[in-house]
Amino acid sequence: xxxxxxxxxxxxFLGSHLCDRFIKEGYYVIAMDNLITGDLKNIEHLFKxxxxxxxxxxxxxxxxxxxxxxxxxxxxxPASPIDYLKIPIQTLKVGSLGTHNLLGLAKEKNARIxxxxxxxxxxxxxxxxxxxxxxxxxxxxxxxxVYDEAKRFQESITMAYHTFHGLETRxxxxxxxxxxxxRLNDGRVIPAFIGQALRGEDLTVFGDxxxxxxxxxVSDQIEGIYRLLLSDYHLPxxxxxxxxxxxxxxxxxxxxxxxxxxxVIYKDLPQNDPLQRQPDITLAKxxxxxxxxxxxxxxxxxxxxxxxxxxxxxxxxxxxxxxxxHIIK
Numbered sequence: 001x002x003x004x005x006x007x008x009x010x011x012x013f014l015g016s017h018l019c020d021r022f023i024k025e026g027y028y029v030i031a032m033d034n035l036i037t038g039d040l041k042n043i044e045h046l047f048k049x050x051x052x053x054x055x056x057x058x059x060x061x062x063x064x065x066x067x068x069x070x071x072x073x074x075x076x077x078p079a080s081p082i083d084y085l086k087i088p089i090q091t092l093k094v095g096s097l098g099t100h101n102l103l104g105l106a107k108e109k110n111a112r113i114x115x116x117x118x119x120x121x122x123x124x125x126x127x128x129x130x131x132x133x134x135x136x137x138x139x140x141x142x143x144x145x146v147y148d149e150a151k152r153f154q155e156s157i158t159m160a161y162h163t164f165h166g167l168e169t170r171x172x173x174x175x176x177x178x179x180x181x182x183r184l185n186d187g188r189v190i191p192a193f194i195g196q197a198l199r200g201e202d203l204t205v206f207g208d209x210x211x212x213x214x215x216x217x218v219s220d221q222i223e224g225i226y227r228l229l230l231s232d233y234h235l236p237x238x239x240x241x242x243x244x245x246x247x248x249x250x251x252x253x254x255x256x257x258x259x260x261x262x263x264v265i266y267k268d269l270p271q272n273d274p275l276q277r278q279p280d281i282t283l284a285k286x287x288x289x290x291x292x293x294x295x296x297x298x299x300x301x302x303x304x305x306x307x308x309x310x311x312x313x314x315x316x317x318x319x320x321x322x323x324x325x326h327i328i329k
Contacts, residue, residue, distance in 0.1 A: 002051075004028040004068050006111075008059050008102065009075035011038030013181050014116070014174070017222050018073055019043055023052060025226075030065060033076065034058040036090065037083050042181050059098040060090075069109040071229060074102050075116045077150070081143075081270070082187030088146040095150025096157075103161045103169075112168035114229045115158050117236060119175040119277055120148045129244075129278035132173070132236050142271055155236065162234055170228050175240025175279045179218030179299065180306035184314060189213060190300075193251060194307050197258040198315055207269030209248025214278045216241035217299035220292040227288040240279035241292040257300055 005022050009015040010031030015038065022029050023046060031043055032055045046052040057063065059076050077094050078084040084091040099115060106113040122130045123138035138148045155171055162169040178190045185195060196203050216239070224239035245253070251264045284290045307315075 002026065002028050003070045004030065005071040005073065006030045006032060006065055006069055006105075007073045007075065008032045008098075009038060009077060009116075010054070011035060011040055011042050012075065012079070013042070013179075013183070014177065014218070014221065014225075015073075015075040016042035016181055017179075017218050018075065018225065019046060019052070021222050021226060023049060027051070027071075029053075030055060030069075032057050032059065032063075036087065037078050037183075037186075039183070059101055060093045061101075063101050063105050065105065065109070069105070069111045072102055072106050072111050072113040073116070073225075073229070074099060074113060074154075077116070078147070079118075080183075080186040080188045081147075082185075084147040085143060091146045092150050095154045099154045099157055103157065103167065106169075107161065107165055107167055112170065112229070113158070114170035114172060114225065115154055116225075117155050117171050117173045118147075118151050119173055119238070119240065119279065120144065120274075121152050121155065121173065122274075123148060124274045125276060128276050129242060129280040130238065131280040132238055132283055139271075144271075144273075169234055170231070171234075171236040172225050172228050173236050173238045173279075174221065175216055175238065176213050176277065177216045177218055177221045177240070179303055181218075182303070184307060184310065185317070189247065189250070190215065190303065191307070193254040194258065194304060195315065197254055197260045197262065198307065200260070200262065202262045202265045203251045203254065205247055205251055205264055205266050206273065207247070207275075208266065209251070209264070210246050211269070211273070211275045212244045212246050212277060213250070214241050214244045215296060215299070216292055217294035217296075217302075220294050224284060224288065224290045227290050231288055233287045237284050237287060238279040238281055239284055239290070240281065241296075242279055242281055243296065244276075244278040245296075253300075257304055
């Protein structure tokens with residue numbers, strides 16, 4: 001019998017790639033998104049398929065999915081600072097109310113649910129690289145707290161449903177991921193640098209450039225998520241690329257890649273911005289037999305080609321989504 005899977009945040013960057021993967025694996029995919037930050041362009045190629053349906057819905061409201069449901073992937077959440085600073089209440093609600101609704105749905109359907117957590121639950125870490133047993137260093141009332149605490153609560157309520165109700169749950173802690181379908185102006189490092197380079201602007205580095213990030217190509221991330229969903233492991237697992245680079249060095253790498261000669265300008269580091277970010281993937285290797293395969297040079301070339309293929313007006317436009325109408329104040 002064909003397996004049915006619900007994917008929330010399905011019109012977003014990772015959600016759309018997950019839709020592609022599960023369609024390829026022969027699943028019936030129900031894609032759900034309220035399109036606050038998602039874009040139907042990411043999944044419009046799937047609309048003609050019999051094994052795909054799209055539901056425009058806000059998961060902080062009651063969720064009804066008729067029929068059998070075998071799996072749920074919860075990827076609905078703003079994921080970049082430019083988003084969750086604009087819509088902090090919605091960010092908290094999707095991590096709390098939305099997660100609660102989906103856990104209830106999973107319980108009703110006897111479905112296995114995987115929730116997308118994040119490396120941000122580690123905050124500005126005092127342990128490096130970050131292992132799953134590190135509890136983190138998070139400022140609950142800082143500007144990033146709305147995202148960090150939404151994800152930390154999400155993990156807590158998921159584990160409560162697992163231990164109290166015996167629900168089949170999985171938790172993936174996602175580290176910086178990149179690739180086609182990222183939004184060019186969403187404020188994250190890679191699209192920000194590439195966008196500036198292609199527009200002929202100077203590259204903006206926040207802080208002194210010594211802070212680090214570790215970038216995982218999207219196909220590797222999707223493979224790790226897929227393996228975790230189908231595994232028997234219910235505790236959090238880091239999925240990311242452990243190859244660490246400073247932001248300053250990465251800016252220089254982008255200029256070489258784009259063959260541009262702008263200068264790098266430095267601005268103040270935002271409050272609570274993590275100074276180090278590198279996953280320890282020992283557990284993923286042991287439990288899932290997973291590790292990234294795509295090196296940064298290969299992944300960045302594909303990503304650059306994607307951004308260069310976008311219409312020129314896309315390159316120069318600013319983010320203009322009407323966030324306000326979605327917020328209950």
